Amino acid sequence: MVKIKNPQILTQLNARQQLRQLGVLEKKATAIGTYSAVRRQSPIAPDQPEPQILDHTTQQAKLFPQIANGIFFRIAADVVWHMYQNVMKELEAGNRRSLPELHALSCCLKAVCSADAERGVEILRKSCGGHGYLSSSNLPQIYGLVTAACTYEGENTVLLLQTARFLVKQYAEGLKRKVLPHSVTYLRNAARPKWDKVVELKTLVRLLELAATERIRQTFEYLRKQRKIVKSEQVAANKAGIRLTQAATLHGRAFLARIAFEEVEKFCMELKPSLAAVLKQLVELFVLEFCLTSLSDILLAFQLNARQVDEMRTRYERLLADIRPNAVVVVDGFDFNDRVLGSTLGCYDGRVYERLMEEARKSTLNQEVVNKTFETHLKPLMQGKL
Amino acid sequence: MVKIKNPQILTQLNARQQLRQLGVLEKKATAIGTYSAVRRQSPIAPDQPEPQILDHTTQQAKLFPQIANGIFFRIAADVVWHMYQNVMKELEAGNRRSLPELHALSCCLKAVCSADAERGVEILRKSCGGHGYLSSSNLPQIYGLVTAACTYEGENTVLLLQTARFLVKQYAEGLKRKVLPHSVTYLRNAARPKWDKVVELKTLVRLLELAATERIRQTFEYLRKQRKIVKSEQVAANKAGIRLTQAATLHGRAFLARIAFEEVEKFCMELKPSLAAVLKQLVELFVLEFCLTSLSDILLAFQLNARQVDEMRTRYERLLADIRPNAVVVVDGFDFNDRVLGSTLGCYDGRVYERLMEEARKSTLNQEVVNKTFETHLKPLMQGKL
Numbered sequence: 001m002v003k004i005k006n007p008q009i010l011t012q013l014n015a016r017q018q019l020r021q022l023g024v025l026e027k028k029a030t031a032i033g034t035y036s037a038v039r040r041q042s043p044i045a046p047d048q049p050e051p052q053i054l055d056h057t058t059q060q061a062k063l064f065p066q067i068a069n070g071i072f073f074r075i076a077a078d079v080v081w082h083m084y085q086n087v088m089k090e091l092e093a094g095n096r097r098s099l100p101e102l103h104a105l106s107c108c109l110k111a112v113c114s115a116d117a118e119r120g121v122e123i124l125r126k127s128c129g130g131h132g133y134l135s136s137s138n139l140p141q142i143y144g145l146v147t148a149a150c151t152y153e154g155e156n157t158v159l160l161l162q163t164a165r166f167l168v169k170q171y172a173e174g175l176k177r178k179v180l181p182h183s184v185t186y187l188r189n190a191a192r193p194k195w196d197k198v199v200e201l202k203t204l205v206r207l208l209e210l211a212a213t214e215r216i217r218q219t220f221e222y223l224r225k226q227r228k229i230v231k232s233e234q235v236a237a238n239k240a241g242i243r244l245t246q247a248a249t250l251h252g253r254a255f256l257a258r259i260a261f262e263e264v265e266k267f268c269m270e271l272k273p274s275l276a277a278v279l280k281q282l283v284e285l286f287v288l289e290f291c292l293t294s295l296s297d298i299l300l301a302f303q304l305n306a307r308q309v310d311e312m313r314t315r316y317e318r319l320l321a322d323i324r325p326n327a328v329v330v331v332d333g334f335d336f337n338d339r340v341l342g343s344t345l346g347c348y349d350g351r352v353y354e355r356l357m358e359e360a361r362k363s364t365l366n367q368e369v370v371n372k373t374f375e376t377h378l379k380p381l382m383q384g385k386l
Numbered sequence: 387m388v389k390i391k392n393p394q395i396l397t398q399l400n401a402r403q404q405l406r407q408l409g410v411l412e413k414k415a416t417a418i419g420t421y422s423a424v425r426r427q428s429p430i431a432p433d434q435p436e437p438q439i440l441d442h443t444t445q446q447a448k449l450f451p452q453i454a455n456g457i458f459f460r461i462a463a464d465v466v467w468h469m470y471q472n473v474m475k476e477l478e479a480g481n482r483r484s485l486p487e488l489h490a491l492s493c494c495l496k497a498v499c500s501a502d503a504e505r506g507v508e509i510l511r512k513s514c515g516g517h518g519y520l521s522s523s524n525l526p527q528i529y530g531l532v533t534a535a536c537t538y539e540g541e542n543t544v545l546l547l548q549t550a551r552f553l554v555k556q557y558a559e560g561l562k563r564k565v566l567p568h569s570v571t572y573l574r575n576a577a578r579p580k581w582d583k584v585v586e587l588k589t590l591v592r593l594l595e596l597a598a599t600e601r602i603r604q605t606f607e608y609l610r611k612q613r614k615i616v617k618s619e620q621v622a623a624n625k626a627g628i629r630l631t632q633a634a635t636l637h638g639r640a641f642l643a644r645i646a647f648e649e650v651e652k653f654c655m656e657l658k659p660s661l662a663a664v665l666k667q668l669v670e671l672f673v674l675e676f677c678l679t680s681l682s683d684i685l686l687a688f689q690l691n692a693r694q695v696d697e698m699r700t701r702y703e704r705l706l707a708d709i710r711p712n713a714v715v716v717v718d719g720f721d722f723n724d725r726v727l728g729s730t731l732g733c734y735d736g737r738v739y740e741r742l743m744e745e746a747r748k749s750t751l752n753q754e755v756v757n758k759t760f761e762t763h764l765k766p767l768m769q770g771k772l
Contacts (some may be wrong), residue, residue, distance in 0.1 A: 043620075045620045045621060057624055061627075129537055130538070147512075151515055151519060234430050235430060238441075240443075241442060242443060295682035306604075316628075317625065
């Protein structure tokens with residue numbers, strides 16, 4: 001039993017468990033959503049039979065980023081767990097230096113990951129069309145669990161504001177040339193990445209860090225100006241609320257991208273080249289998704305021309321096509337038992353339609369060919385004169 | 387009874403009803419969400435009592451854009467209805483010229499509005515914290531109705547692809563200097579707006595149109611290139627899927643912004659100045675919300691510097707503050723009866739906590755002070771040796 005000396009620590013412990021749980025839930029949802037390898041619909045070429053819907057680029061764009069999220073949220077949970085253990089040791093020795101950093105990180109990771117997981121699970125649910133709306137798909141229930149995480153254990157907006165306060169403070173420390181905690185050293189790094197012909201992963205991670213730095217800088221300046229106008233620290237902070245939460249979100253994304261990049265570099269040395277290749281594709285997709293979501297912030301921090309943005313989009317599309325042949329195997333690799341998925345759609349043998357029919361037969365409305373209330377109520381009404 | 391000569395027309399009829407319904411559902415959700423005028427939490431200034439949570443800028447940013455959406459989706463529904471009636475008359479006279487335009491418009495408006503309404507209702511639900519998670523808030527049920535609209539009557543991605551096909555075709559026609567249908571004439575308008583000191587609404591609308599034009603142009607070029615590479619119209623279209631849907635979404639937003647702007651200009655001449663002022667604030671918020679959501683596309687189509695973007699953000703924040711004093715009245719003006727809202731949170735008299743308590747008392751678990759299963763099962767277990 002760990003001796004808790006500081007109640008704040010409890011939040012950090014929860015954050016780590018939440019990140020893990022969000023990763024698991026997102027993985028479950030992707031495992032179910034990948035039934036789009038079974039479903040066939042909407043011909044691509046008119047002379048071909050209807051393809052697996054997983055062959056539609058738009059469908060891939062719904063599924064594959066969620067597979068990546070599931071994996072890298074889990075990795076983030078492990079990194080935070082490692083940090084937590086270190087901070088606990090420091091606390092035992094009476095050193096509270098790293099506590100604010102850990103607090104700021106777990107706040108924004110919980111907020112960013114739960115918001116993204118919520119969005120992701122809902123995209124997956126909708127990617128199953130009407131079938132995703134059925135309770136028997138289990139996707140609505142998974143969504144219910146994930147979306148709750150946006151509210152409990154610290155409401156997301158409140159948590160982002162906590163992180164933002166830390167970030168603005170660190171930015172000010174950086175201006176005074178002080179040494180910054182590890183997760184925010186990038187705030188003092190002004191190096192502009194070189195844009196090579198092939199967009200490199202480390203360039204993309206750096207773009208996110210530059211975007212976060214610029215947003216934090218702007219928010220810092222805005223707060224300084226507002227403080228002079230309204231003569232109150234707190235009223236100024238309230239006026240800056242939207243900017244603060246957006247800056248914290250960007251920081252969270254930059255951090256997630258950085259650790260995903262670094263951890264995969266470490267992992268890949270131990271993996272078979274074929275497996276490493278797939279993991280590299282997934283981490284690139286994970287980071288590119290963040291870059292395209294935060295594109296306006298990147299454009300404001302680092303001038304990219306239309307051609308460079310097009311390169312990012314083309315790379316994203318190529319990644320989807322590259323991941324396609326391995327998508328089902330990766331999801332099978334999550335190794336969820338059918339009983340755990342509890343879904344008519346996501347099941348190991350792919351007999352989706354048989355299961356849907358079985359489930360439909362259970363409905364009380366389907367116990368007779370024509371429900372007897374038709375004879376007793378509807379038919380007389382229809383035959384009567386109104 | 388309207389005589390339907392063309393089955394496509396049915397889709398358009400549905401689209402109009404859906405837009406109306408989405409507007410109504412979003413309005414209902416805002417009416418419930420505005421209970422944040424009753425709830426008090428998180429002090430802004432430390433020497434003041436806890437404020438209405440509606441005074442937090444971050445809360446305003448969750449609520450007020452949804453109020454605007456509810457109003458302007460409804461107005462869009464009326465505009466589409468008017469178009470539909472005109473097209474019906476043309477069809478009676480054997481003229482099918484406007485049918486593709488109407489089809490393209492209703493497809494993307496259904497998709498854009500249902501996606502935004504879904505996001506909006508969920509933001510509103512979460513803005514109520516844990517209370518929004520209660521069925522008795524009625525927000526989860528409203529969400530269930532709204533999110534279904536993303537799937538039924540044409541799945542959103544499929545609809546956006548239909549619109550995109552029309553847009554790319556019109557762009558090509560524009561290059562040949564042909565006359566374009568009214569809703570896409572902007573594709574041939576290369577005029578750059580002037581950025582005045584005060585950001586004008588018509589400038590913002592024009593920015594959205596420029597962004598849409600640029601996206602459609604890029605997609606057109608991409609498709610042309612891909613067609614040569616893959617030698618198939620359809621395979622090229624599948625490869626361009628993500629770009630096509632994004633272009634159609636931008637077109638939908640530009641169109642919604644344009645009609646909101648034009649309709650409010652018309653309305654406001656007939657309204658009292660005090661009412662017109664509120665409507666003008668709401669339409670500005672509606673358009674600015676689109677601009678900030680599509681900021682990366684605007685930046686790629688029209689070079690804005692950091693100062694200009696900051697002006698947009700500051701204007702957005704000022705609008706929230708301006709709308710704040712009238713927010714409750716505007717929502718009351720939707721004139722929903724408590725019975726229609728069916729919510730413990732949204733009710734005319736604001737007696738939220740009493741209603742929550744009443745609802746909690748109905749739970750079977752709350753019929754005794756201590757549930758008898760504690761005595762029969764839990765207590766012996768707790769007292770036993772495990």
